[in-house]
Amino acid sequence: MADPATMPLIEVDNLGVRLNTSRGPAQAVRGVSFALKRGETLGLVGESGCGKSVTALSLMGLLPDSAVITGSIKLDGRELARLPDADYCSLRGNRISMIFQEPMTALNPMHTVGHQVAEPLRRHKKYSAAHARREAIALLDRVGLPDPARRIDAYPHQFSGGQRQRVTIAMALACEPDLLIADEPTTALDVTIQGQILDLIADLVEERGMSMILISHDLGVIAENVQRMMVMYGGTVVESGPTDEVFRRMGHPYTQGLFRARPKLGARKGTRLTTISGTVPELADLPVGCAFGERCPLVEDKCRVALPPMVEVGPAHVVRCVRTDVSMAANVGALSA
Amino acid sequence: MTAVPLLDVKDLQQRYTLRRESLFRPPGQVRALNGVSVQVAAGKSLGIVGESGSGKSTFARVVMALERPTAGQVSLLGRDLNRISPDELRRARRDIQMVFQDPYGSLDPRQTIARIVAEPLTVLDDADRTTFRARVAAVLKQVGLREADMDKYPHEFSGGQRQRIAIARALITQPKLIVADEPVSALDVSVQAQVLNLMQDLQEQFGLSYILISHDLAVVDYLCDEVAVMYLGRVVEQGRPEDLFERCAHPYTRALLDAIPRARPGGGRRRRGAQAIASQSAAAAGCPYVARCLLADQHCREVPPLLRRVGEGHLAACHKAEAVMALPQAAVEG
Numbered sequence: 133m134a135d136p137a138t139m140p141l142i143e144v145d146n147l148g149v150r151l152n153t154s155r156g157p158a159q160a161v162r163g164v165s166f167a168l169k170r171g172e173t174l175g176l177v178g179e180s181g182c183g184k185s186v187t188a189l190s191l192m193g194l195l196p197d198s199a200v201i202t203g204s205i206k207l208d209g210r211e212l213a214r215l216p217d218a219d220y221c222s223l224r225g226n227r228i229s230m231i232f233q234e235p236m237t238a239l240n241p242m243h244t245v246g247h248q249v250a251e252p253l254r255r256h257k258k259y260s261a262a263h264a265r266r267e268a269i270a271l272l273d274r275v276g277l278p279d280p281a282r283r284i285d286a287y288p289h290q291f292s293g294g295q296r297q298r299v300t301i302a303m304a305l306a307c308e309p310d311l312l313i314a315d316e317p318t319t320a321l322d323v324t325i326q327g328q329i330l331d332l333i334a335d336l337v338e339e340r341g342m343s344m345i346l347i348s349h350d351l352g353v354i355a356e357n358v359q360r361m362m363v364m365y366g367g368t369v370v371e372s373g374p375t376d377e378v379f380r381r382m383g384h385p386y387t388q389g390l391f392r393a394r395p396k397l398g399a400r401k402g403t404r405l406t407t408i409s410g411t412v413p414e415l416a417d418l419p420v421g422c423a424f425g426e427r428c429p430l431v432e433d434k435c436r437v438a439l440p441p442m443v444e445v446g447p448a449h450v451v452r453c454v455r456t457d458v459s460m461a462a463n464v465g466a467l468s469a
Numbered sequence: 470m471t472a473v474p475l476l477d478v479k480d481l482q483q484r485y486t487l488r489r490e491s492l493f494r495p496p497g498q499v500r501a502l503n504g505v506s507v508q509v510a511a512g513k514s515l516g517i518v519g520e521s522g523s524g525k526s527t528f529a530r531v532v533m534a535l536e537r538p539t540a541g542q543v544s545l546l547g548r549d550l551n552r553i554s555p556d557e558l559r560r561a562r563r564d565i566q567m568v569f570q571d572p573y574g575s576l577d578p579r580q581t582i583a584r585i586v587a588e589p590l591t592v593l594d595d596a597d598r599t600t601f602r603a604r605v606a607a608v609l610k611q612v613g614l615r616e617a618d619m620d621k622y623p624h625e626f627s628g629g630q631r632q633r634i635a636i637a638r639a640l641i642t643q644p645k646l647i648v649a650d651e652p653v654s655a656l657d658v659s660v661q662a663q664v665l666n667l668m669q670d671l672q673e674q675f676g677l678s679y680i681l682i683s684h685d686l687a688v689v690d691y692l693c694d695e696v697a698v699m700y701l702g703r704v705v706e707q708g709r710p711e712d713l714f715e716r717c718a719h720p721y722t723r724a725l726l727d728a729i730p731r732a733r734p735g736g737g738r739r740r741r742g743a744q745a746i747a748s749q750s751a752a753a754a755g756c757p758y759v760a761r762c763l764l765a766d767q768h769c770r771e772v773p774p775l776l777r778r779v780g781e782g783h784l785a786a787c788h789k790a791e792a793v794m795a796l797p798q799a800a801v802e803g
Contacts, residue, residue, distance in 0.1 A: 179657035180628075293521070322520040323684060323728040330730075349658060352730030379734035391732065393662035395687040397714055404669070405662035405691065411627045412657060427659075 139209070140167035141310055141343050142191070146203035147213075149186050149195065151415075158415035160186040162367045162439075164203075170310065173337060173344045175358035175375065177351060179390075181412050183367040184347045188313045191345070192230050193220035207311070226256040229304035231333075233316035235296035239288040245272070245299045246284035252306040271302040275332060294325035301332065308340060315347045330357055351391060355379055360448075363387045366413055366423025368439065373449030381460060383443075383451035386424045388464040422453070430455045473547045475645055475678050476509040476532070481541035483527050483702075501527040503702040504541070511645065514672065514679040516689030516710070518725065519699035525682045528699070529648050532680065533567055534558060545646070563593055566639035570651035572631030576623040582609070583619040586638045593642060604641060611674075612637045612667060629660030633667065640671065648680045653688060665691060686725060690714060695782075698722045701757045704776060708783035718785035718794045720762045756788070764789050 149161040161183040168174055176184040189195050191205060193215060205212040207227065212220070232238040239248060249271055250264035259267065265284070272280035275298040288296055297317060304312060314333060318326035334357060337344045346358050354361050354375065361378055363371040363386065371384040382388045389408040410427040419425050421436040428435065434454055442450040445460060453459060483502040490497070501524045509515045517525050530536045532543055534550045543550045545561060553561065566589065569575040576585055586608060587601045606616040612633040623631060632652060639647050652668070653661040669692060671677060683689050689696055690710045698706040698713065698721065706719040717723050755770040756762070762769065769788055776786040779794065787793060 179659060324520060324724055326730075327728045350730060351658075351732035355732045355734070356730045376734040379732065390658055393659050394732065395662070395665060395685070395691040397687045397690050397726070397729065403691070405666055407662040407666060408659035411629060411660060 138169070140206075141170045141172075141208060143167045143206040144187075144191070144203070145206075147187065147190060147205060148202035149183075149190055150200040150202075151186070151196070152198045153416055155414065155416040159418065160367050160415050161190070164362075164364075164369055166362065166369075166372070168311070168343045168345070170343055171337075171341045172360070173346065173358040175354040175361040176345060176347045176364060177349065177354045177361060177390075178364035179349060179412050181366075181415055182364040183415075184364050185315055186367075187364075188230065188315050188345065188347055191311075191313060192224060192228060193217065194224075194230075222256070225252040225304075225309075226307045227309050228311045228313065229307070229309040230313040230315065231297070231300050231304050231317045233319050235293060235300050235320070236288065238300050239296060241288050244285050244287055245291070249284075249299065249302045249306060252303065256307050267306070268302070271306055272299070274336075275299070275302045275305075276328075277302070293321055294329065297321060297325075297329055298332070301329075301336070305336060305340070309342060311343045311345070312337065313345045313347070316349070317346075318353065319349070326353075333357075351379075351394065363390070366418050367415060368423055368452060370424065370452045371450070372442075373446065377446050377449040381446060381449070382464045383445045383449070383456050383460050384424075384453050385428045385430050385455070385459050388459065388462065389427075389429075391464060430458055474508040475511045475546060476507075476680075477542075477544040477547075478505060478507050478532065479542050479544075481505040481528070481531060481543065482539045483524075483531055483536065484539045501702050502531065502538070502541075505697075505699070505702070505704055506541075507697055507704065507707070509646065509678050509680065511678060512672070512676040513695065514681060514693040516693035516696040517680065517682045517699060518684065518686055518689055518696060520684065520725075522701070523699040524702035525699055526650055527702075529567070529650050529680065529682055533565060533648055534562070560593070563589075563642045564645045566642060566644040566647050568632070568635050568639050568647060568649040568652045571655050572628055572635055573623075573655075575635055576631055578623050581620050581622060582634055585623070586619075586634065586641055589638060589642045605637075608637045608641045609634075611640065611671065627660070628656050629663055632656060632664050636664075636667065636671070640675075643675070644677070646678045646680065648682070650682045651684070652681070654683065654685065661688075668692060686714065686729060698725070703757060703786065704784075705758065705787070706785045707776070708780070708785075712780060712783040716780070716783075716794050718779045718783065718790040719758075719787045720764055720789075720793055721758050723793060723796070724761070756786075758787075764792060 145165050147161055147164040151158050151160045164187055178184050190201055201213050246265060246268050249268040253259045253264040253267055269280045269284055272284060277283060277295060277298050318329050321329060348354055358375055361375045362369045365386050371378060371387045382391060392406040393408055395405060408427050413423060421438055422440050425431045425435045440452050440454045442452050443456050445451050445456055481502050482504055485499040485501060487497040487499060505528060507515060517528060519525050531538045537551055545564060550558060550561060583602060583605050586605045590601060605619055609616060609618060614633055653664050656664060681689060681692055693710060696710050696713050697704045700721050706713060706722045713722060717726060755772060756774050759765045759769050774786045774788045776784045779785045779790045
């Protein structure tokens with residue numbers, strides 16, 4: 133228990149988040165639990181409104197004031213849920229950092245990139261302006277920004293999308309955080325640049341022994357970049373396990389549907405994509421039972437009664453479905469092996 | 470194939486002049502399109518792929534006659550869109566419609582669905598309200614929406630439904646060609662598949678042609694008969710999807726294919742080479758891709774490669790196309 137090497141860095145237990153939306157209170161996250169050791173990587177995958185970003189924001193303490201958090205979030209054993217904002221300020225950007233999807237909105241257009249990269253160093257580490265500037269140049273160099281000593285005084289609009297994302301990564305890394313949360317870090321970028329940014333993040337995670345939570349809607353990005361993954365739908369985790377296990381044997385009808393719906397290279401014209409009928413449910417009026425029930429091809433009466441329990445289907449591989457006997461027989465993941 | 474293709478684009482060039490930076494030097498220019506020639510036959514689809522800045526969207530705007538090209542011509546059914554009178558052009562627009570990327574930005578939030586969908590008709594036809602409403606109802610049904618949706622507003626619909634509305638608006642004039650600029654990239658994966666299936670059904674039903682602009686090679690593979698890969702305003706490779714994706718002949722196409730993350734177990738991370746984006750404003754002597762190319766030699770730096778035949782209906786602008794084709798090809802998801 134006391135051994136820091138085996139103790140989880142971050143431990144989330146039965147996290148629930150209720151948001152006040154224009155359509156009334158919405159349970160954006162329900163019963164999310166996971167633990168992450170130092171150096172481990174976890175992927176969160178799902179579509180818009182599944183609760184993956186809200187989970188990330190609750191770890192960062194960035195939820196709106198009106199949000200109600202239940203359950204617990206522990207960083208090195210210290211409770212973070214319902215922590216006063218003043219205390220959170222000393223963690224954010226210091227021990228937990230986040231990279232956002234859209235680098236142009238994550239950067240302040242009125243400040244130079246050097247100022248923004250140096251800000252966490254000045255604030256958390258109390259570096260002098262000159263020291264922080266030297267450190268910022270080193271960081272920008274590390275994230276692969278060309279000619280950092282000269283470009284440190286440039287403004288965000290003078291950089292390309294990929295370069296801006298490199299700047300936000302440098303900001304996130306400035307204080308050598310223990311946990312890096314990357315929320316769709318490459319969705320706004322071209323596919324060739326996406327590869328470079330993911331390579332850079334992976335190198336830095338390895339080099340600094342950080343833990344990482346990578347959020348993406350792209351199963352391919354998840355497959356290649358994290359050790360473990362959780363698939364979210366309607367605010368709950370519907371499938372979770374080691375990435376290879378999940379891709380080898382997908383258990384939840386939603387994971388399978390998501391996998392089948394992707395257009396694949398080599399699927400020639402004239403073939404049809406297997407769709408998931410209907411649309412993503414509104415969080416404000418989720419069904420009582422399984423959130424995926426309304427769209428599920430295998431739905432039964434018992435699915436609609438209560439939220440299905442997690443069923444273990446492989447080593448550390450769990451699925452929130454009562455019909456895994458049928459869904460697993462379809463052998464969906466193995467198709468691509 | 471008929472003698473006159475539906476769309477014939479010849480040597481299209483588009484330049485934008487930048488703001489003057491010095492009194493003594495001429496202002497800089499962005500060469501957005503550098504001699505693009507493609508044809509689309511009736512009922513067939515052309516996919517355009519490339520990264521941001523490759524000229525894909527400029528190409529769409531020029532084909533839609535929203536911009537006048539610096540040089541070159543765009544002919545729809547044999548008529549040059551830039552030479553006909555404004556009145557004729559207005560009528561020709563019936564045959565070409567566009568679907569945009571962002572279904573949240575492309576529908577006016579203060580108009581009803583009926584008004585949004587009927588708008589292309591009200592410009593072209595002089596019919597009464599009942600006729601318009603009947604046409605709107607019919608076209609909404611074709612894209613899988615209900616007649617009752619007509620009097621709702623865009624905010625009452627999900628992203629996928631909004632994209633269906635945008636497609637309905639494009640269909641209402643019974644066009645021959647729909648230019649779709651990243652039509653599914655703003656949608657969730659499960660909804661994306663529904664919209665792609667719909668686009669395929671509509672093509673079969675009405676014999677439509679598409680120009681599908683996308684950064685997603687798999688989407689283009691799924692919907693198109695022919696694909697053009699663009700880089701810095703040029704077509705660098707063109708051919709049937711199976712040729713491009715199984716026997717690609719240009720190092721850029723190969724880099725795009727290699728960059729796609731594959732959803733499969735045990736994949737792990739594959740290393741990708743460092744790639745820098747070249748500038749659009751400089752007119753370099755040799756091959757525009759030379760700075761990023763792993764195979765480039767002195768010849769590539771001096772002589773720009775021309776688009777040439779490397780196989781049946783397969784064109785590539787690379788001196789070393791044969792060498793690229795001989796390389797082991799990237800694994801394709803099955």
